Amino acid sequence: MGSSDYSMPLGDSPDLCLVIPTPAERIQCLKSNALEWKGVLDSDQYIQRENHLMSQEMTKDGAMTCWVLVDRKLAPDNRPILSSCESFGKRALLAHDGKIEDITAHGVGSVFCRPEFRRRGYAGRMITELAKKLDTWQQENTVRKKGVFSVLYSDIGKTFYGERGWKAFPSSHFSLPSISKDKFRQGVSGVDLGLVRDMQADDVKRLMCSDVVMERYHQVLRDASRGSQKAKVGFLPDYAAMSWHWAREEFYAKILIPEKGEPKVKGACVESRKVFVSWNRNFGSTEKDNVLYILRTLYEEPKSPAEENAVVEAIAATLYRAQLEAYEWGKNRVEIWNPSPIVEKAVALLNPTAKVEHREKNSICSLKWNGKQLGLGEDVDWYWNEKFAWC
Numbered sequence: 001m002g003s004s005d006y007s008m009p010l011g012d013s014p015d016l017c018l019v020i021p022t023p024a025e026r027i028q029c030l031k032s033n034a035l036e037w038k039g040v041l042d043s044d045q046y047i048q049r050e051n052h053l054m055s056q057e058m059t060k061d062g063a064m065t066c067w068v069l070v071d072r073k074l075a076p077d078n079r080p081i082l083s084s085c086e087s088f089g090k091r092a093l094l095a096h097d098g099k100i101e102d103i104t105a106h107g108v109g110s111v112f113c114r115p116e117f118r119r120r121g122y123a124g125r126m127i128t129e130l131a132k133k134l135d136t137w138q139q140e141n142t143v144r145k146k147g148v149f150s151v152l153y154s155d156i157g158k159t160f161y162g163e164r165g166w167k168a169f170p171s172s173h174f175s176l177p178s179i180s181k182d183k184f185r186q187g188v189s190g191v192d193l194g195l196v197r198d199m200q201a202d203d204v205k206r207l208m209c210s211d212v213v214m215e216r217y218h219q220v221l222r223d224a225s226r227g228s229q230k231a232k233v234g235f236l237p238d239y240a241a242m243s244w245h246w247a248r249e250e251f252y253a254k255i256l257i258p259e260k261g262e263p264k265v266k267g268a269c270v271e272s273r274k275v276f277v278s279w280n281r282n283f284g285s286t287e288k289d290n291v292l293y294i295l296r297t298l299y300e301e302p303k304s305p306a307e308e309n310a311v312v313e314a315i316a317a318t319l320y321r322a323q324l325e326a327y328e329w330g331k332n333r334v335e336i337w338n339p340s341p342i343v344e345k346a347v348a349l350l351n352p353t354a355k356v357e358h359r360e361k362n363s364i365c366s367l368k369w370n371g372k373q374l375g376l377g378e379d380v381d382w383y384w385n386e387k388f389a390w391c
């Protein structure tokens with residue numbers, strides 16, 4: 001169909017619908033949005049990256065879905081793609097009134113509209129349709145048969161998604177600079193790197209993602225919901241979530257710096273103090289994107305001031321190790337999302353002048369809560385809102 005035969009529909013046209021693209025249409029979407037997101041990759045490498053990320057534990061067997069907004073009157077493979085995005089069905093927990101449920105919740109990403117189609121309401125319409133779709137999508141095997149919540153990470157501020165139900169949640173981070181080995185020799189008082197052990201993927205699996213740890217997440221959320229007015233939700237920081245991030249860094253490392261080998265160190269821990277930190281490296285096209293992200297900081301809540309000191313020191317030591325790793329991989333800084341008060345104290349040990357940054361435009365953690373309609377209350381607390389949950 002020649003584009004001159006077709007007049008573009010309005011964003012609120014009843015002819016528009018949200019469907020799953022054909023394989024060829026998916027590639028067409030990737031070729032269009034490569035302009036926005038391929039970064040240092042060429043278009044073919046970008047498509048390879050996306051295929052690689054789609055075949056991970058977290059995304060395979062249909063857990064990840066591509067969506068396109070199209071005109072229902074037109075035939076697949078022969079219709080303009082008006083807007084596109086992806087959804088990721090992930091393991092999550094819901095706790096209310098002291099009860100805990102394993103649920104599937106969705107992350108939404110890669111919201112895109114081709115430059116020549118912009119400002120006609122297509123992305124907005126797509127997101128509105130997606131909200132309806134996610135109410136039941138991939139919920140067949142769950143108890144409620146309904147989606148309880150979904151999240152996305154807005155790079156266009158808080159209004160566009162906020163108006164469509166995805167409310168902005170805390171979106172802050174600390175940055176710590178990368179540190180060279182030379183500087184490291186001078187040390188930081190109160191921080192003992194001798195305590196720290198590196199973790200490879202298997203260690204993270206064993207120490208941060210075991211069944212015992214997953215059970216502890218259930219307990220923490222269940223306990224928090226007892227006597228609380230508000231329901232609590234969170235994505236599980238499981239191995240599937242961690243390894244999806246690592247699939248990305250490993251893809252980049254292989255292409256950009258094959259001589260360096262795989263990035264094997266995936267985190268650090270002070271096992272005796274039950275402090276564990278996992279991370280991944282971002283390979284951006286600009287300096288500001290070259291970051292080592294802390295995916296998850298795991299520790300047990302201290303029960304006394306002495307215990308707290310020990311945990312704070314241990315977290316500081318693992319973050320210091322992260323700063324060295326960042327330097328080693330050419331990253332300019334370490335970023336820790338939504339630090340808890342304990343993590344804040346650890347950061348202060350490393351850098352007393354570090355200031356928490358509240359993001360206003362990029363990576364705004366946004367959550368759509370359907371619990372009100374499901375009798376779970378007006379409002380919700382989002383637990384473990386850290387980088388591992390980003391998609």
Ligand SMILES: CC(C)(COP(=O)(O)OP(=O)(O)OC[C@H]1O[C@@H](n2cnc3c(N)ncnc32)[C@H](O)[C@@H]1OP(=O)(O)O)[C@@H](O)C(=O)NCCC(=O)NCCS
Nearest residue numbers: 111112113118119120121122123124125154155156157160
């Ligand atoms: C953001 C995007 C999907 C919007 O697509 P669209 O079809 O033009 O969206 P709509 O026509 O439904 O809505 C347009 C509204 O989106 C919002 N918007 C779009 N880009 C924005 C930006 N960079 N910052 C803040 N708001 C923005 C504005 O509210 C805008 O309304 P306005 O035209 O009155 O200012 C499109 O611009 C795009 O693909 N951008 C590049 C990729 C991207 O940033 N995606 C979002 C990732 S979270």
